[in-house]
Amino acid sequence: MKWLKPAVVFLVCCISAILWCIHAVQAPFFNEDTRRTEAYLRAMYDKLAPDLQQERRLAKAYWRRYPDVRENQLWGEDGVLGIKGPADHYRNHGRQEGRIYTEIDWPEDIVQEKKLAQAYWDRYPDVAASAVWGRRSSMGVLGPRDHYRLFGRMEGRHWGE
Structure with a gap:
């Protein structure tokens, strides 16, 4: 009976080693199909990942x-x-x-943009009072151009002084 305990330990170690080898062989490192699948999925992720x-x-x-x-x-x-x-x-x-999810056009000349914004607000009081594009909006002088680009042009409004 002295030999039973060491034999059980030896048997458990052998089974563990065999299972480890089986799983090691199935690992992506050894499995070409798994490597190809992972490469394909990585390429698809890179292609579809947002900028x-x-x-x-x-x-x-x-x-x-x-x-x-x-x-x-x-x-x-x-x-x-x-x-x-x-x-x-x-x-x-x-x-x-009805919110807008697009970029804002940034002007090259902010001084000119202030003049154009003021002219647009003066011409269209509804835009000047707007919470998004108006005089008191967080958009500031960028608001009128943004409104014109997104809505005003299609509504037949005029941009410029």
């Missing part, structure tokens, strides 16, 4: 247009979702609310 710079620009534009989202604990600038927050908000709420 983080683009995502950041869209997030900043959304936060700039909508201060209520910017201050939100989930979707905001300091929110849990980070730069993914605005996209999530837009998909789940913003689209139904």
